Amino acid sequence: MYTGKARAYTNIALIKYWGKKDEHLIIPMNSSLSLTLDAFYTETSVQFDENLTEDLFVLDGQKQDTKQTTKISKFLDLVRKEQNLALFAKVDSQNYVPTAAGLASSASGLAALAGACNEALDLQLTEIELSRLARRGSGSACRSIFGGFAEWQKGDSDQTSFAQGIPSDHWEDELAMLFVLVDDGVKDVSSRDGMKRTVESSSFYSGWLETVEADLATAKQAIAEKDFNKLGEVTEANGLRMHGTTLAAVPPFTYWSPESLKVMQLVRSARQQGLPCYFTMDAGPNVKILVEKKNLSTLKNHLATHFSKKQLIEAYAGPKIALIPL
């Protein structure tokens, strides 16, 4: 029996990964950049056991159905093949996210699974090799191997597509992200399905590809210069461009709800009143607001009359993946 356990934190893209060049290997169309956060993480253990007759996936204490287990089994097959291992495994993932549903990202879960397998089978992977393995589980997971700012260089093959940490002189410790949970309960298109439909059918997608690499360069320059407004402006613009592509998909779709638009408006009004803050969104209606730590309470007050305390979750820069001794 081989066992391992790891904890990985979720990350929020400031420059988005949106579209795959290769679905099977999960090679992206463009490079991306994220901030790992401390508020949400997943602890995953894996147990390769000769007594098991099939893979078992337990998430937050619930045995998962075939669909979810198959996604995990596909990932385990990668590791089994590489190690010439014929054992089934039990994967046990626990998401540590605030009560609000829909915040647990697959990024932290799959990154933690990669780390747990690395430990269980003593693969002795480097961080880059671990990032490459996590990427095969879920693209954004490759960024959660690192703490703080991470850049996923798109590459053009399994070997060359991985993330690395961005030197930032710990500037990320001066930043914060305020999650506004506008759970409208509407079942969204998953990020995987959303980007597939967009790449295949959106006439706006070429515009995305024409601008995203320049956005990435601007974001990296902003980090080097510790220029908050420059980072915030490119984060907000890049997120809007990504979401813009979905409106021209066939059939068109959007992740934005009326509540999402309300938050965007409140962020703009806060800025007009001299409070630097910028929003970004992913595959759901919740809005994430990038703000300097020193301005976080002022921002929360600005939103307090519109949203309950439960809907406002603050997060700070988070650490890299950690092994958990069993």
Ligand SMILES: O=C(O)C[C@@](O)(CF)CCOP(=O)(O)OP(=O)(O)O
């Ligand atoms: O995180 C970002 O860069 C932007 C997004 O969150 C925007 F929604 C996409 C994340 O996609 P993911 O869940 O990693 O897809 P997978 O590779 O199909 O598993």
